[in-house]
Amino acid sequence: MKTAPDRVHPLWDEFCRHLNSVSSLVELSDLKDKYLGRKRGLISLELRKLGALSPQERPAAGHELNELKKRVEKLLSQRTGEFKEKERLRKLEMEGIDVTLPGYAFAPSAIHPLRRVWKEMEEIFVRMGFAVVSGPEVESDYYNFEALNIPKGHPARDDQDTLYLSENLVLRTHTSPVQIRTMENQKPPIRIIVPGRVYRRDAVDATHTPMFHQIEGLLVDEGISLADLKGTLEVFFKVLFSPDTRVRLRPSYFPFVEPGAELDISCIFCAGGGCRVCKKSGWIEILGAGMVHPRILERVGYDPEKYTGFAWGMGIDRIALLKYQVNDLRLFFENDVRFLRQF
Amino acid sequence: MRISCPWLRDFVDIDILGVETTEVADALTMVGLKVEEIQEFNDSYIFDVEVTTNRPDCLNHLGIAREIAAHFRLRLKPPDFSLPQNEEHNATILSSSVTIENSDLCPRYAARVITGIRIEESPDWLRARLEAVGQRPINNIVDITNYVMLEVGHPLHAFDYEKLQENRIVVRTAKRGESLITLDGVQRKLDSSMLMICDAADVVALAGIMGGEESEVSEGSRSILLESAYFNPATVRRTAKSLGLRTEASFRFERGADAEMPVKALNRACRLIQEIAGGTFASPVMDEYPNPQPQRTLQLRSERIRKVVGVSIDAEFITDTLPRLEFKVSHAQEGVWQVKVPSFRVDIGIEDDLVEEVARHYGYDRIQTTYPAPSGIGSFLSTHNHDRILTRTLGRFGFLEAFNYVFTNPSKETPFWNHPPSMVAISNPLTEEDTHLRVSLVPGLVEALRRNFHRGNKVVRLFEFGKVFTPSDSGDAEDFKETPRLALLATGEFYQPFWNTFRDEFHFHHLKGIVEVLLEELGHQAEFEARSDIALLHPGIAARVLVNGEALGVLGQLHPRLQETYKFLQTVLVAELPLDPIYGDPVREPQYESLGRFPSIQRDLCFVVDKKVEYATMLSALRELDIPDLQDIQLVDLYQGSTLPWGKVSLAIRLTFASPKKTLTQEEVNRYTDEIFSVLKSTFSAEARS
Numbered sequence A: 001m002k003t004a005p006d007r008v009h010p011l012w013d014e015f016c017r018h019l020n021s022v023s024s025l026v027e028l029s030d031l032k033d034k035y036l037g038r039k040r041g042l043i044s045l046e047l048r049k050l051g052a053l054s055p056q057e058r059p060a061a062g063h064e065l066n067e068l069k070k071r072v073e074k075l076l077s078q079r080t081g082e083f084k085e086k087e088r089l090r091k092l093e094m095e096g097i098d099v100t101l102p103g104y105a106f107a108p109s110a111i112h113p114l115r116r117v118w119k120e121m122e123e124i125f126v127r128m129g130f131a132v133v134s135g136p137e138v139e140s141d142y143y144n145f146e147a148l149n150i151p152k153g154h155p156a157r158d159d160q161d162t163l164y165l166s167e168n169l170v171l172r173t174h175t176s177p178v179q180i181r182t183m184e185n186q187k188p189p190i191r192i193i194v195p196g197r198v199y200r201r202d203a204v205d206a207t208h209t210p211m212f213h214q215i216e217g218l219l220v221d222e223g224i225s226l227a228d229l230k231g232t233l234e235v236f237f238k239v240l241f242s243p244d245t246r247v248r249l250r251p252s253y254f255p256f257v258e259p260g261a262e263l264d265i266s267c268i269f270c271a272g273g274g275c276r277v278c279k280k281s282g283w284i285e286i287l288g289a290g291m292v293h294p295r296i297l298e299r300v301g302y303d304p305e306k307y308t309g310f311a312w313g314m315g316i317d318r319i320a321l322l323k324y325q326v327n328d329l330r331l332f333f334e335n336d337v338r339f340l341r342q343f
Numbered sequence B: 001m002r003i004s005c006p007w008l009r010d011f012v013d014i015d016i017l018g019v020e021t022t023e024v025a026d027a028l029t030m031v032g033l034k035v036e037e038i039q040e041f042n043d044s045y046i047f048d049v050e051v052t053t054n055r056p057d058c059l060n061h062l063g064i065a066r067e068i069a070a071h072f073r074l075r076l077k078p079p080d081f082s083l084p085q086n087e088e089h090n091a092t093i094l095s096s097s098v099t100i101e102n103s104d105l106c107p108r109y110a111a112r113v114i115t116g117i118r119i120e121e122s123p124d125w126l127r128a129r130l131e132a133v134g135q136r137p138i139n140n141i142v143d144i145t146n147y148v149m150l151e152v153g154h155p156l157h158a159f160d161y162e163k164l165q166e167n168r169i170v171v172r173t174a175k176r177g178e179s180l181i182t183l184d185g186v187q188r189k190l191d192s193s194m195l196m197i198c199d200a201a202d203v204v205a206l207a208g209i210m211g212g213e214e215s216e217v218s219e220g221s222r223s224i225l226l227e228s229a230y231f232n233p234a235t236v237r238r239t240a241k242s243l244g245l246r247t248e249a250s251f252r253f254e255r256g257a258d259a260e261m262p263v264k265a266l267n268r269a270c271r272l273i274q275e276i277a278g279g280t281f282a283s284p285v286m287d288e289y290p291n292p293q294p295q296r297t298l299q300l301r302s303e304r305i306r307k308v309v310g311v312s313i314d315a316e317f318i319t320d321t322l323p324r325l326e327f328k329v330s331h332a333q334e335g336v337w338q339v340k341v342p343s344f345r346v347d348i349g350i351e352d353d354l355v356e357e358v359a360r361h362y363g364y365d366r367i368q369t370t371y372p373a374p375s376g377i378g379s380f381l382s383t384h385n386h387d388r389i390l391t392r393t394l395g396r397f398g399f400l401e402a403f404n405y406v407f408t409n410p411s412k413e414t415p416f417w418n419h420p421p422s423m424v425a426i427s428n429p430l431t432e433e434d435t436h437l438r439v440s441l442v443p444g445l446v447e448a449l450r451r452n453f454h455r456g457n458k459v460v461r462l463f464e465f466g467k468v469f470t471p472s473d474s475g476d477a478e479d480f481k482e483t484p485r486l487a488l489l490a491t492g493e494f495y496q497p498f499w500n501t502f503r504d505e506f507h508f509h510h511l512k513g514i515v516e517v518l519l520e521e522l523g524h525q526a527e528f529e530a531r532s533d534i535a536l537l538h539p540g541i542a543a544r545v546l547v548n549g550e551a552l553g554v555l556g557q558l559h560p561r562l563q564e565t566y567k568f569l570q571t572v573l574v575a576e577l578p579l580d581p582i583y584g585d586p587v588r589e590p591q592y593e594s595l596g597r598f599p600s601i602q603r604d605l606c607f608v609v610d611k612k613v614e615y616a617t618m619l620s621a622l623r624e625l626d627i628p629d630l631q632d633i634q635l636v637d638l639y640q641g642s643t644l645p646w647g648k649v650s651l652a653i654r655l656t657f658a659s660p661k662k663t664l665t666q667e668e669v670n671r672y673t674d675e676i677f678s679v680l681k682s683t684f685s686a687e688a689r690s
């Protein structure tokens, strides 16, 4: 059977012209009505006329009209999609906001610099196997001085000007009394750190406050030496500051240790090259330490021939000054929220 | 202690080393005499050496030189201590004597009389040396005594011989009512515990501290009595402290002078006087030393060194080093020595002191680091988790941790209390501000707030962990409690400044919510009870916190009276909680509860009720209904305004129902809601509101 040759129906051109001039969804819907409307649509009318054709002409004409209808429908739906998309874009555009307006300023949480470094130091020592212990801030003269080889009249009492509450009670000048209390109640091995508040009769200035904070440590066991002290604190400072940090021990004197030492760390600002902070020495004095004095071990009932131990004490406030480059101790106690928010 | 390099060269030939001055300084630092600073002075160097309190033997040039010599293995050349004699034998002999009445306090007293001296300005070299180390030159005699002190460490004193009644010295304690005008022109009241240098009648000097004005060597002096004594450190310290008078002499005596030095120092000074001020010796050296101090001998084991220091140090090093520091070492057995301690080393009392001597000259920096063998596991304080949770939670609400001093004073505290609180007093306060210990954390936080307001910080939220010190009722000064507390303070806008949110001042119920969360985080269910009797809080905006019926701190708005005192223009909320009861049990691990499988249904109930009815009372009445499917009651609206009758308040509560067994029907929920409303109606005369 012979198919009717394809030819462009006259309505096609007309439709295409109309379609090109459509500018909205409403007009598009009108156009759809005009050509495809059930009753009056131009194509529908044409289709209805098919019945009048001869049976020979009918298939070809029918085919032609149906093709036309399909193409019109396809174009209409295509264009509808385009219009809808445009509309959606316009709507989204209208919904747009100024993303550069400030976001809600949730209050940032901050940790007091002293607390921050205190907790960090505690964590390092706990990881190294130390137990954190605490004790009273008001101490007897015995625990604060006598038990630590500082009897009344000892010149070392000058180094620590003390606030007294009575003849016998002091605001502790160091957390060392807790070392004694711990040794009195425990047998070796002892491996503790004692963070806490301490007090001195010092006038307030940029480098002194009458109240400050310390972390002391004590390790007593068989076979503990000055070399172990050096190793232990070296590890600690490498973690606290940086793996490049070096330490050095220098002989010094504290009545409760023998031998006594001070520990310096390589300057964290100039890496040992010499700067203002380290007074060009390349070293920063950071703590006092030493081997627990045998008389103290005896006093708490340990045999100093069997057990040896080391102890140290360092200022939390001083380390916070260094770590956060704060230039005045007083800032730690003023509680200015602008300062506190920085940490 | 200022140490001059040219002066050191008298005793040790540091130039032979061919090293920089800084290397000498470093060496001193590394043997325990920290050189704080190197100063240039007249083409030479001054070391500022920090001498620890145990090393009075290093408060002079000879002592420092000894350490340098030992470190660099150089020979120490001490000054000439031999007895100087008159050149002619026909010198005048003047009568004089020394009597020690209390040899416990003054174990040794040596003196010599010199006559025919010329008091004048010291020669340039002497003046220069004194000035270099910061000592002001006075006249040749005084300068020489100071020079000898700075050279060999022993303080000397020169009296005008002619001013001493009967020309003799009596060392005794002060008598009742005696006093002395010291060299500085101050009249000193003396008591019977103080050791004095006297003549036949009167006090002429405070032993070991300062001479008297009357017997001072002055331009007209012709003859002097030169004192070189050894005083008990404790007595010098006690007297100096009670007179508030510290001198170069007392500084050395109270740390411990060398009991074997008096005659040597006297000889050294006499030699210099003869050279510089002329004169003839008019007496022999009078040396009262009734009980010579025995030399101490200690055992030293190389094994002990290895044990304490952690390194093995050669015997040769030990037996070479100690004698350089003037210890006498004798071999006892393999690795064991008997060591005689020189009299100037007052710090050496036990074997470990010798261990340190060896170690510090061996060099602490040569000690190879080792690590203690692990033992046990580390642990935090039992309250560590509680603190962490509290801190973290407060941080979430924008609270910042404050650190306040524990000091306060009664006048600072007064506005906070109805009656002045009893407080623990500091017996030697440094300032008039800081005389007592705090009994509450709130005043400190309020003070911190005042500072913040001054600096323009209007939104402030602070918390503080800290101890308070409360005396007991017993009145015993030593009987008081030291307890940890947590305090909160908040003021200003609740929300952060934002361009499209509503505004609200931080108020009571914000703080209450925070306190509730804090306690809940630690497993406590808080209840609140209105209180009008808390002095520092607004009587109508204050509550006590209760946990299991036990009072656990307070919260509320700062009393308007305090607002006024501090000139605060915005309301301030505070809370203070004791921590011990909060810490209570260890922090519990969360335990999973199964989630309901069936949907929940909500109903809002709006009603008007008398303002006096407390919300908590209504809530507990509803809870008592014991409707198992009633899961939650939330207050979602509260209104009290002109459209309501006077004294009434409108509430909207949101009821949430759910059953673990089935999906609830509308009818069941309506029945519950009706039941709830009828209770509100019958018990609290609530009226429905649409």
Ligand SMILES: [Zn+2]
Pocket: A267, A268, A269, A270, A271, A272, A273, A274, A275, A276, A277, A278, A279, A280, A282, A283
């Ligand atoms: Zn540096």
